[in-house]
Each structure stands twice: as C-alpha cells, then as structure tokens.
Amino acid sequence: MNDMNYKCMNPFEFTLPTKVIFGPGCVSQLAEEIQNVGGRKPLVITDPGIRKAGIDRIVTDLLDKAGVEYSLFDGVEANPKDVNAEAGAKAARAASADFLIAVGGGSPIDCAKAVGVLLAHDAEFIKPYEGKTAATLPNPPLITIPTTSGTGSELTFSSVITDTKNHYKMTVKSPYTAATTALCDPKLTVSVPPAFTAATGVDALTHSIEGFTATCSEPIGDAAALYSIELIAKSLVRAFKDGSDLEARSNMLMASMLGGISFSHSDVASVHCIAEALGSMYDLPHGTCNAIFLPFVMEYNMDYCIDRYARVAEAMGLPFDSNEEGAAKAVEYVKQLTVDVELPTFASLNPDPKDFRTLAEMAYNNGSNGSNPRPMEIADYEALLDNVYKAGI
Numbered sequence: 001m002n003d004m005n006y007k008c009m010n011p012f013e014f015t016l017p018t019k020v021i022f023g024p025g026c027v028s029q030l031a032e033e034i035q036n037v038g039g040r041k042p043l044v045i046t047d048p049g050i051r052k053a054g055i056d057r058i059v060t061d062l063l064d065k066a067g068v069e070y071s072l073f074d075g076v077e078a079n080p081k082d083v084n085a086e087a088g089a090k091a092a093r094a095a096s097a098d099f100l101i102a103v104g105g106g107s108p109i110d111c112a113k114a115v116g117v118l119l120a121h122d123a124e125f126i127k128p129y130e131g132k133t134a135a136t137l138p139n140p141p142l143i144t145i146p147t148t149s150g151t152g153s154e155l156t157f158s159s160v161i162t163d164t165k166n167h168y169k170m171t172v173k174s175p176y177t178a179a180t181t182a183l184c185d186p187k188l189t190v191s192v193p194p195a196f197t198a199a200t201g202v203d204a205l206t207h208s209i210e211g212f213t214a215t216c217s218e219p220i221g222d223a224a225a226l227y228s229i230e231l232i233a234k235s236l237v238r239a240f241k242d243g244s245d246l247e248a249r250s251n252m253l254m255a256s257m258l259g260g261i262s263f264s265h266s267d268v269a270s271v272h273c274i275a276e277a278l279g280s281m282y283d284l285p286h287g288t289c290n291a292i293f294l295p296f297v298m299e300y301n302m303d304y305c306i307d308r309y310a311r312v313a314e315a316m317g318l319p320f321d322s323n324e325e326g327a328a329k330a331v332e333y334v335k336q337l338t339v340d341v342e343l344p345t346f347a348s349l350n351p352d353p354k355d356f357r358t359l360a361e362m363a364y365n366n367g368s369n370g371s372n373p374r375p376m377e378i379a380d381y382e383a384l385l386d387n388v389y390k391a392g393i
C-alpha cells in the first residue's frame with residue numbers, strides 16, 4: 001500500500017460548503033431551509049420528466065403551504081445545454097427571483113448552478129465561465145432536492161453544461177456553484193425506473209472509483225469513495241430489482257453524495273472523458289456511457305493502480321489473497337454488475353465507428369484526461385472505443 005501512504009502526505013484543501021439534510025421525508029423541511037438561506041422568491045428549476053412524474057408538485061405544494069411566492073422553469077434538457085441555463089437566467093430575472101431551488105437529477109441541478117453563475121455575474125452567456133477560475137462571485141442561494149442517485153450534483157462544485165456551438169461538454173468547477181443546502185430525501189427516488197436506477201447508480205460508482213484512483217486524489221475524498229463503493233455493492237442491484245426498497249434507495253442516495261464528495265475534491269478521469277464526448281456528440285445518457293466504459297478503462301489502468309483497485313475490491317466485500325487478485329476481481333465485479341442491472345452494450349447504442357477518431361480527440365482534450373492514473377493518448381482512446389464497440393457486437 002505504498003502509493004496510499006505517499007498520497008496521504010500530499011498537501012490538499014477540503015471545503016464542503018453545502019449543508020446536507022438527509023433522511024426519508026426530510027423534504028418537508030423546505031420552508032425552514034428557505035428561512036435559513038434568507039431567500040424571498042425562488043425560481044424552481046426542473047425538467048419535463050420530473051413534471052410528468054409529478055415530483056415537482058411535492059415541492060411546489062410545500063411552497064404554497066408556506067406562502068412562498070415562486071416561479072417555475074422546466075426548460076432543462078438531458079445533458080443540459082448552455083441555452084437552457086441562459087433561458088433559466090432570463091426566467092429568474094423576469095420573475096425577480098432572489099434564490100434558486102433545483103428539483104431533479106443532475107441535469108436540473110447542474111443547470112441551476114449555471115443559472116446561478118449567470119445571475120451572480122450579471123451575464124447572458126455561460127461559456128466565459130468555463131473552468132476552475134472564471135467564476136469569481138458567489139452564486140445566489142441554491143437549495144438542491146435530488147430525485148436520482150447518481151451525480152452527487154446536489155453537493156458538488158461542478159456544473160457540466162453542453163456547449164451547443166462547439167458540441168462538447170464544458171465544466172464550470174467552483175465552490176461558488178455549490179448548493180447552500182441539499183435536501184436529500186430517499187423517498188423522492190423510489191419512483192425512478194429500473195433502467196435509470198442502473199445507469200445513475202453506475203455513474204455514482206464511476207465517480208467513486210475514478211475519484212479514488214485519480215492522480216490528484218486526497219484522503220478525505222478517498223474515505224468517502226470507499227464507503228460509497230461499499231454501499232453501492234450492497235444496494236444497487238436491490239434498488240434496481242425493487243424500487244420501493246427504501247433502505248436500498250437510502251444507501252444509493254448516500255453513495256451518490258459520497259461519490260460526489262470524492263470526485264469534486266479529486267477528479268473524474270478517462271471514463272468520464274469518453275462519456276462526456278459521447279454525451280455531447282450523440283446526446284446519450286451519461287450514466288449509461290460511464291457504465292459501458294468503466295470496466296474497460298479499469299482494465300487499461302490496471303498496472304498503474306493494482307493496490308487501489310484491491311482497496312476497491314475490499315470495499316465491494318470481495319475476498320482475495322493478493323492485491324493483484326483483488327484488483328482483477330474488482331474489474332470482473334463491475335463487468336458482472338453492468339450485466340446484472342441490464343445496461344446496454346456500446347454497439348447497441350449505434351455509434352458510428354467513423355466518429356471514433358473525433359470522439360477520441362474530444363476525450364483526450366477533456367480537462368480530466370490528465371487525472372487518469374495511466375496516461376491516455378488519442379490513439380489509446382480510439383483503440384478503446386474500437387475494442388469496446390467490437391466486444392458488444
């Protein structure tokens with residue numbers, strides 16, 4: 001475990017500005033939290049899927065009951081777009097909203113963070129705020145109410161937004177984007193359909209494994225990642241098979257948050273570089289793309305993080321006699337998990353092999369490429385895309 005000891009001595013900073021309230025039924029504390037954040041009139045940001053499921057009504061009923069005047073913006077698409085954030089900021093200004101409430105999965109929450117950046121900087125376009133240093137002013141207060149277990153966006157510092165002009169996913173990564181309060185109520189996740197439970201759950205697993213093995217990992221995030229992996233190993237298949245299993249849903253929501261703590265203080269890596277390229281080119285679900293590539297990138301990285309993958313295997317509850325055996329078992333476990341929760345193969349998503357070079361270039365140019373434990377060049381990404389595609393035919 002020498003690499004662990006070495007990394008623990010690296011200097012780091014750890015900030016977690018979001019107040020987390022967690023537990024079945026805790027969404028009922030919304031009015032109290034609005035008083036705590038000091039807001040008067042919120043813009044509720046959500047998406048059409050949440051509205052169709054009626055989950056936004058749980059929140060707006062609470063606002064009505066508390067006598068809070070609000071406006072609602074539901075123009076957030078999957079893989080949220082720059083134009084969605086810009087329209088959301090316009091809606092907030094038109095409504096004279098002084099704080100934001102995001103209800104939904106990663107898309108509405110990431111979009112709300114970007115809306116907050118636009119409001120804080122009195123800006124029209126989000127593109128200039130890409131990166132880690134461009135956002136220089138605190139966002140207005142944001143209450144996040146997650147309805148899926150995957151992104152951890154309810155407490156991360158990242159807002160991933162699709163640049164529709166240049167067709168790639170840009171990230172605004174700043175503690176200024178972090179929510180003021182995250183109201184994490186597992187009851188709001190029980191109606192998530194099995195396929196979505198699977199994809200978002202493996203997204204959380206990817207955050208934890210990539211966060212734990214990234215070149216810039218740090219020990220507090222590592223601890224969060226390992227507990228996240230343990231919870232996912234215990235609960236993802238259960239939540240997939242029986243959505244009403246509240247214990248499994250609670251474990252998955254907590255795992256998602258812990259994965260978020262891990263990667264926001266460390267980074268994601270090559271799995272996300274590929275998934276974000278695929279998401280921006282084909283508008284494919286983020287979690288599904290991660291799930292497809294996670295075991296294959298782990299295989300690619302194997303020789304560079306045997307000890308860390310053995311710790312992953314330990315968190316998964318797998319027995320092993322050597323770190324080499326443990327690391328190999330961790331990869332096999334992830335492969336089997338994606339089968340058990342019926343995630344699709346890459347080929348079944350109908351990608352065009354002619355696009356693989358461009359996708360490889362996009363992945364290579366992703367800001368998280370340098371965080372992968374084993375360096376990946378454009379040719380390595382292209383070979384991986386090709387191999388994973390052929391493996392699924």
Ligand SMILES: [Fe+2]
Nearest residue numbers: 151203207286
């Ligand atoms: Fe992700």
